[in-house]
Amino acid sequence: MKQHKQLGFTIVELLIVIVVIGILAAITIVSFNGVQEKAKMTQAQTDIRNLTQAITAARLNTGKTLRNITNSNDSRGSKVAADAALDAIADASGINISGLKKGDPWGSWYRIDENELELNATDCRQDRIEVNGRTAMTVFVPFSQAPCL
Numbered sequence: 001m002k003q004h005k006q007l008g009f010t011i012v013e014l015l016i017v018i019v020v021i022g023i024l025a026a027i028t029i030v031s032f033n034g035v036q037e038k039a040k041m042t043q044a045q046t047d048i049r050n051l052t053q054a055i056t057a058a059r060l061n062t063g064k065t066l067r068n069i070t071n072s073n074d075s076r077g078s079k080v081a082a083d084a085a086l087d088a089i090a091d092a093s094g095i096n097i098s099g100l101k102k103g104d105p106w107g108s109w110y111r112i113d114e115n116e117l118e119l120n121a122t123d124c125r126q127d128r129i130e131v132n133g134r135t136a137m138t139v140f141v142p143f144s145q146a147p148c149l
Contacts, residue, residue, distance in 0.1 A: 040105035041137075047100055048129050048139050051089070051110065055127070058092035059144045066127045066141070067114040076111035076130065079103075085112050108132035117145055124148035 058069050067073055069092045075085035083101050090097050103109045111132060115125035127141040143149050 043105045044131055044134075044137055047104065047110065048131070048137070050095075051086075051097060051100060051112075051129055052139060052141055054089050054093040054095040054097045055141050056144075057095055058089050061094065062092050064092075065114070065117050065145060066112075067116065067118055070112070070114055072114055073118050074113050076113055079109045082109045082112060085114075086110075104131050106132070106134075116143060116148060122147050 055066055058064075059066065062069060066089075070085040070088045072081060072085055075081045086097055086100055089095075100110055108131070111130040113128050113130065115123070116127050117123050118125065124143065124147060126143060129139045129141065131137040
C-alpha cells in the first residue's frame, strides 16, 4: 500500500501564524503611535523655543514691546493675524521663522498673545505663545520692559 505524503499546511497551522502576525502588528502599531506623539511634542517645543528667541531678538533690536512690534494685542484669533505677527517678528528680529506659518505638528497655528504693557505703562501681564488645545505647552515669554522686570 502506498502512503501519500501530505504537502502544505493545515488550517490550524495557518490560523496560528495569522494570529501571531496580528499580535505582533498590534504591538508595533501601539508603540509607533507613542513615538509619533513624542516627536510632535518635541517639534512643537523646538518651534516655540525658536519663536521665543526671535521675539527676544526683535525686542532687543527695536526696543519695543511685542505688542508694538506686531501692532496687535492678540494674534490668537485667526491664522491671518498669527501669520502677520510672525512676519513682523521675523522682520524685527532678522531671524527666518517663516516655517512656523505652517503651524504646529497637529495642524493648527501658533497663537501669540501680546500682553505686556497692553493696557497701560504698568500692565505687566506676560506675552505668551500657545499651542491650540494643549495648555501644558503654553510658554510665557520673559518680560522686556523696566516696569515689569
